[in-house]
Amino acid sequence: MRRVEGSRVNSADQLRVVVVDEHALVRAGFRALLQRADEINVVADVASASEGIALVRQTQAQVLLVDRPSGGEDGAAIAGLLASAMMHTNLLVITRMGSQASLESLLMAGARGYLTRAATERDLIEAVRSVARGALYRGPVLAAHRVTARPTASGQNTEREEFDRLTDREREVLLSTAHGYSAPEIGARLQISAKTVDTYKHRIHEKLGLHHRTDYVRLALKLRLMESG
Numbered sequence: 001m002r003r004v005e006g007s008r009v010n011s012a013d014q015l016r017v018v019v020v021d022e023h024a025l026v027r028a029g030f031r032a033l034l035q036r037a038d039e040i041n042v043v044a045d046v047a048s049a050s051e052g053i054a055l056v057r058q059t060q061a062q063v064l065l066v067d068r069p070s071g072g073e074d075g076a077a078i079a080g081l082l083a084s085a086m087m088h089t090n091l092l093v094i095t096r097m098g099s100q101a102s103l104e105s106l107l108m109a110g111a112r113g114y115l116t117r118a119a120t121e122r123d124l125i126e127a128v129r130s131v132a133r134g135a136l137y138r139g140p141v142l143a144a145h146r147v148t149a150r151p152t153a154s155g156q157n158t159e160r161e162e163f164d165r166l167t168d169r170e171r172e173v174l175l176s177t178a179h180g181y182s183a184p185e186i187g188a189r190l191q192i193s194a195k196t197v198d199t200y201k202h203r204i205h206e207k208l209g210l211h212h213r214t215d216y217v218r219l220a221l222k223l224r225l226m227e228s229g
Helices: 024-034 049-059 075-084 100-109 121-132 140-144 155-164 168-178 183-190 194-208 213-222
Strands: 015-020 040-046 063-067 090-095 113-116
Touching: 015 024, 015 049, 015 121, 024 040, 024 063, 024 121, 040 049, 040 121, 049 063, 063 121, 090 100, 090 121, 100 113, 100 213, 113 121, 155 194, 155 213, 168 183, 168 194, 168 213, 183 194
Parallel strands: 015 040, 015 063, 063 090, 090 113
Antiparallel strands: none
């Protein structure tokens, strides 16, 4: 079963959200909580991620909120589905408390944020607002569990220095790739050809040794280059 909201879908000023949870009562709860914020419109709630992705395309929703995914899907797998469909809707995952590495892997896979089930209503609304504008969001409970000491190894400094040696255009291509844009999309954004984008990627590979998008995301997260979207 799915529920699609009809009366508010066409409001251009609202943040459109599709909610995925296998339990109808949970979805109703998310809908009620989110729509307390005037600018948030839950345009649909469905039981499966595949339905959610289809409705994201139909409604042009800015946020796909996924909790308790069914059918063996997890947050990383759903991020992969969005990427393969070349959809840039911002994925927000509600998840159980896990290791920092497992949670950060959601971001590396393409999610824009995560919350644990200990999150408050305020956290949820803040998270939706943040990811809707393209910023990364980490749940406050997890933030409190992060290691605060700075790394003692010189690796991070070396990577920062190598990144700083890139040209401005190479940095733009690196960050756009990390955010999930394809070469033609990056070319359109930067007013260059897709072939030129590939040339920049080749230079980035030569300078930094990055092969795949996951490498770009890992570096961007490590150097905190994606914090503001």
